[in-house]
Amino acid sequence: MAMDWIRQPAYRLVELFRSDPSKIVDYVDSVYDRIQRVEPLVKAFITIRSREELLEEAQRIAKNVDSYVLPGILVAVKDNISTRGIRTTCASRMLENYVPPYDATVIERLKRAGALILGKTNMDEFAMGSTTETSAFFPTKNPWDLSRVPGGSSGGSAAALAAGEATLALGSDTGGSIRNPAAFTATYGLKPTYGLVSRFGLIAYASSLDQIGPMARCVEDLALLLQVIAGFDPRDATSLPVAVPNYLEELNRLWHEEPRLRIAVLRSLVEVSEEGVRKVFEDALNKLCSRHECEDVEVPYRDQIVAAYYIVAMAEASSNLARYDGVRYGLKTSFEGRSWIDVYTEVRTKGFGYEVRKRIALGAFVLSAGYRDAYYLKALRFRRLLKEYFDGLYKRFDIVVSPTMPILPPRLGELVSDPLRMYMADINTVIANLIGCPAISIPIGFYNGLPVGLQAMSKPLNEVTLLYLGKELQESLGYANLVSEVIR
Amino acid sequence: MKVRIGLEIHVQLTCLRSKLFCSTPSNYYDKPPNTCVCPVCLGLPGVLPVPNKKAIEAALMVALALNCEIAPKIVFVRKHYFYPDLPKNYQISQYDGPGMIPYARNGYLTIVVDGVKKIVRIRRINIEEDPGRLTYPTGSMITSPYSMVDYNRSGVALLEIVTEPDMESPKEARAFVEKLMAILEYLGVTDTSIEGAFRVDANVSIEGGERVEIKNIGSMKDVEKALNYEILRQRKVLESGGKVLREVRHWDPHKKVTVPVRGKEFEEDYRYFPDPDLPPIIVTKEWLEEIRRKMPELPDARIERFTKQYGLDEYRANILVLSKWLADLFEECAKMYSDYKKLADWLITDFLRWVKELNIDPKKRSWNPRSIVSLLQAMDRGLISVRMAKELMPKVVAEGIDVEKFIEEQKISKITDEKLLESIALEVFRENPKAVKDALKNPKAINFLVGGVMKKTRGRADPELTVKIVKRLLEAVEKGELSI
Amino acid sequence: MVGVCFAVMSRNVEELIDYLERLVLVKFSSDERAKLAQELPKILEFFRALDQVKELERYEPLFYVHDVPGRVRDDEPEEPWMKHEDLAMNAELVGEGYVKAPRTVVE
Secondary structure, eight states: OOOOTTTOOHHHHHHHHHHOTTHHHHHHHHHHHHHHHHHHHHOOEEEEOOHHHHHHHHHHHHTTGGGOSSTTOEEEEETTBOBTTBOOOTTOGGGTTOOOSSOOHHHHHHHHTTOEEEEEEOOSGGGOOSSSOSOSSOOOOBTTBTTBOOOSSSHHHHHHHHTTSOSEEEEEESSSTTHHHHHHHTOEEEEOOTTTBOOTTBOOSSTTTOEEEEEESSHHHHHHHHHHHBSOOTTOTTSOOOOOOOHHHHHHHHHHHOOOOEEEEEHHHHHTSOHHHHHHHHHHHHHHHHHSEEEEEOOSOSHHHHHHHHHHHHHHHHHHGGGOSSSSSSSOOOOTTOBHHHHHHHHHHHHSOHHHHHHHHHHHHHHSTTTTIIIIIHHHHHHHHHHHHHHHHHHHOSEEEEESOSSOOOBTTTTTTOHHHHHHTTHHHHHHHHHTOOEEEEEEEEETTEEEEEEEEOSTTOHHHHHHHHHHHHHHHOOOSOOOOOOO | OOEEEEEEEEEEOTTOSBOSSSSSBSOOTTSOTTSSOOTTTTTOTTOOOOOBHHHHHHHHHHHHHTTOEEOSEEOOEEEEOOOTTOTTSEEEEOOSBTTBOOSEEEEEEEEEETTEEEEEEEEEEEEEEOOOEEEOTTSOTTTOSSEEEEGGGTTOEEEEEEEOSOBOSHHHHHHHHHHHHHHHHHHTSOOTTSTTSEEEEEEEEETTSOOEEEEEEOSHHHHHHHHHHHHHHHHHHHHTTOOOOOEEEEEETTTTEEEEOOOOSSOOOOOOEEOTTSOOEEOOHHHHHHHHHHOOOOHHHHHHHHHHHHOOOHHHHHHHHHSHHHHHHHHHHHTTOOOHHHHHHHIIIIIHHHHHHHTSOGGGSOOOHHHHHHHHHHHHTTSSOHHHHHHHHHHHHHHTOOHHHHHHHHTOOOBOOHHHHHHHHHHHHHHOHHHHHHHHHOGGGHHHHHHHHHHHTTTOBOHHHHHHHHHHHHHHHHTTSOOO | OTGGGOOTTOSOHHHHHHHHHHHHTOOOOHHHHHHHHHHHHHHHHHHGGGGGSTTGGGSOOOOSSSOOOOOOBOOOOOOOOOOHHHHHTTSOEETTTEEEEOBSOOO
16 A cells, blocks of 8 residues: 555654665655645745755665664755755845855754755745745745635745645744744644754844744654754854753653643633634633643733834844845845945845835834834833743743634735734734743644644743643644645 | 044954854965855854854953953944945944943053153943955045955954043054053964054044044054144144034045045944844953963063163163063073163164164064173173174174174174274374364364274274274374374 | 934824935835835834833843853864855855955945
8 A cells, every 4th residue: 555655744754764764765756746736836835956856865865764863854944044055045035046055053953864855945035924925936825725824934834744745844933933834734833942943044033032943743743853953052152051851752751641730821812812713722722621720811911012022023133134235145236336325225125025124124213323212122121021921920830822823824915914913913922932932833623624723832941841732732632744635 | 732632443353263253264364365254254144153262351351451340241232334344234343332331441551651651541442343354456445346355354353442532642642552552462462563453543633623533544653643644634724713523534554644534424323232142241250360360461560570670760661561572582681681771772772773674573583682692791891892783783683693703703803902003093193184183172073083993993993992092192192292 | 313303103204214214225115115104103103002011111121031141162263164166156256256345435
């Protein structure tokens, strides 16, 4: 009987390949066939490597399966993670032809683990968006409903998983960019503790908020991929010098010990969610509360959380994106007889889309001499207030839950046209970035055929508890290894 | 009209082997363009900075040497402006503001000008990264159709040292820079002889005028020259009833003038904020103590020691000490030669003059103290004259040879043969009857006759003996015992 | 300071946009300007929600999310591996390997 390579979780594939390395080639071929079939509909990738190249690498790895953690596993990588020799665009005209001369730390680690970099996935331009519609190239479609967005900004990675075009994926999360598309595509996504995964090679959006994280179709794969990418990196001064636990072992240990968790429910965030989201969330919550201690808690502020997040993110973005001037890399134009002001203005206007230019301008505004105190510093004060509030919660609770997104996946064009509504949709997810704690999105069901996710947060470096909760929901609700049929 | 001068000095920490935020070698000086670069110092998308420990230690050492208050944390900030030499279009630097602080503040430095001591206050010191270097295909910014960037220098560690406007003359400004450079050299953090290792910006104001900033002064001599020029220019403006406006001017080291830099059409807003990629580095008491222990003797302490240990006056001690290599040479010689004052004089006059004529970097070669001492000893013992010593110095010192042996081999000792000297002196008398008459009236005029003897012996005549003989012959002429 | 003269929600959105364009070196087309002129005041107004937080001044700005001291590296140089070819993948080189850039003179 032909093996169903598309739906297999990575941890099972690894076992299979260890006993029969020749199967790696069959697997790569099958996934590649699948891509050719569904990619024209989903449009998850900006760059896909050639079948020949992948097969060649697969054969090399097959000779030595035992020395790798992820031998031959196909990983889709968000296109803001630097890959040596593979175009890395950030879904921007600015970097349309940029080929990095170096690998991000996470890419080095994936390669050392024997994983195959399948290609680079679509995203919101420079990760600035929640729908993958601000990509300068094309929007990605939600594999569960092609008229809807897959979320963002790591929408390409999430869509690739949900459409069966990759086994694992890397995303990046500045304000929910992993969890939001995970929730919209019925996949699993984890934003690690700030500093757990090296940012070296992640093209910065907002440095104090950005984290690279794993995306997968089941909790075990999330743990497996996190294991490979997590850990101290001397090239990232914000990287935490901590020992990384063995996530899969720890997950299994907890799974057997079945500890009772103290769970806080961010009630006001549930209440303001769309009806469909609320319904699915309450069902899942009931399951959780039957085994754990649940208690409703309040979030002290709402608009302020989103405001503080966007101020910080835009301020840092305006700085991080200053380097794109078309001189060392990026969009080219003629320099002859023209001043740098002239050339830079042209390159940056043509190279950046509207949303990016808008955020850069706003970010510069909130940092400028007359306004820094009223905006930027206030946002940072609020950031401390929020952190202290959640530090308090984490003393009383192991886990804090809410819906990942307050809305169901919107139709293309629906959200992006109203910026404030789009920004407010990030309220549940931005908290974890503002306070640096880990957060997971777990698929908990569908409403009218549209996926709903539950977000769980916990104190810094407590990823294991999030994985445990994910495993419990995965086993009790059964939403594991889902792949959409992708119907036109 | 009172002049006030403040300085802003950028110094590279040339003691480092790698750049401030990446492991790329920092000795880019003779490398072809863009061969000392990596993704970090090119500011490629996705890179992150990691600070160089030794750079921080060197910076702290400088702050201690300049008597500064040191911040408990080293906070790096981003300073934003667009310019083609700046890879990220922001510079990682330091600033005073919310969540930000320069790593060192409120220091001071003592200078001595014309025997007068003066304190110049240091406002702050920043540690920051150097931008790349711009060049132009035609050599001129104005006529070139484009510019060319070499990023080899990009990311090299710099200190920006800013003084209060405490200096009142170009001479004082130069003395400050010289003293500062001496301190940096003693600390071993900066080799100031490397081209481009330091750059000075100066701001000058004359009573009744606005502050003018002069950029791009590249040498110690030019500090004085540029300021002299600028003060003269401002005086002329004021004297002719004009106004000195607040502006930025550029020092042109070739034409030796300051020229206005075209005003920026748009006022800068640098949008400083703490660099989120660089959590502040904690400066612990223990770390500071460890650095303090490693610090060498500094110029002020050495000057004081020279006055006590060698009995030198402050003036001589100052000149010796401010050139570390010269002070080191002095101390080596002083181990073998105990007339310290004579040694010091010889070194800071004849020796230093000759070294300057050589047009070489004296730090870059080794000097043999034994040959210098042997020269002085040969003089003391009357083997050679002062003039001979000066003539011999290049050969003796440059080749590091022993003077006595040399004299022996060359048979060039002083002529002490009285008869020979007398006959030479007679010759001089006969050739210069007018000088003889002068000498009879004015005893000071005998120098001409003595000089004549020296000339004929090419300086080898024993000077004291010659004077004796000339005097004796003059007496004889006066008494009529000798006619010429 | 040019920016200071803008009262935040002022009539002068157009001037604010001009100022920001020069500050970050971007331009907005006339369509984009029209849209931005709508969005900018709304977004800035929304940001002012922070003014409603009581006793916010009691909280020190949080610049770094973890209270972990900054790290340093040893001064060990690594041979530069980037060659002119690597640079030339994305930049235009001229002369002996200079990166070509625009003029540094404002007309």
